[in-house]
Amino acid sequence: MAASAHSEPRPPVVFVVDGDGAVRRSLRFALGIEGFQVDTFADAEAFLKVGECRPDACVVVDYRLKGMSGLELIQSMRRRDCPMPAILTVTNPSPALARQAEAAGVALVEKPLLGPALLDRIREALAGSLPPAGPGAPA
Numbered sequence: 001m002a003a004s005a006h007s008e009p010r011p012p013v014v015f016v017v018d019g020d021g022a023v024r025r026s027l028r029f030a031l032g033i034e035g036f037q038v039d040t041f042a043d044a045e046a047f048l049k050v051g052e053c054r055p056d057a058c059v060v061v062d063y064r065l066k067g068m069s070g071l072e073l074i075q076s077m078r079r080r081d082c083p084m085p086a087i088l089t090v091t092n093p094s095p096a097l098a099r100q101a102e103a104a105g106v107a108l109v110e111k112p113l114l115g116p117a118l119l120d121r122i123r124e125a126l127a128g129s130l131p132p133a134g135p136g137a138p139a
Contacts (some may be wrong), residue, residue: 012126013057016040017047017073018089019065027060027113034119044073053082058125060118063090063097071097074106085125089113 014036016027024040031038041047043065051059059077061070068076074086088101091111101108107121 010056011035011037013037013039013054014122015047015051015057015059017042017044017051017059017065017070018062019043020062023062023113031119031122036122044068044070044076047073048076053077053080053084055084056126058085058087058122060087060089060122063088063093071100071104071106074104087118087121087125089118 012035014027014031016024016031016038018024018027018040019042021042024042028038028040039051041051044061045067047059059074061073063070065073070088070090074088077084077086085107087107087109089109089111090097093101093108093110098108107125109118109121
């Protein structure tokens with residue numbers, strides 16, 4: 001069979017950073033079914049070492065990570081001039097955390113991840129509906 005002159009479009013990429021292995025596996029599975037390429041990381045440091053800033057991607061970050069928090073990870077990304085859209089997941093967010101996330105241009109999705117909220121935010125982020133925060137945005 002002859003090779004096609006044009007390649008298949010690559011699926012959008014979702015980076016998942018969560019310390020819970022079961023959450024990483026379930027999100028890889030669920031988002032994979034939705035047609036996303038999913039790369040997972042157990043902590044912020046691992047993501048910063050290998051994760052790349054891609055225009056066709058977004059990152060889903062748990063707020064409570066070992067070491068650096070999810071918001072600190074997003075701040076680090078911004079300092080590296082990576083405006084990739086970010087979605088913060090958290091259980092029982094405080095009003096102060098919700099304000100910090102909003103000020104940083106970060107969508108907040110409450111755990112447990114039931115219903116379509118996370119998938120909706122991912123689609124919005126990849127469509128450009130969630131504005132990426134600039135390098136100086138507070139977090």
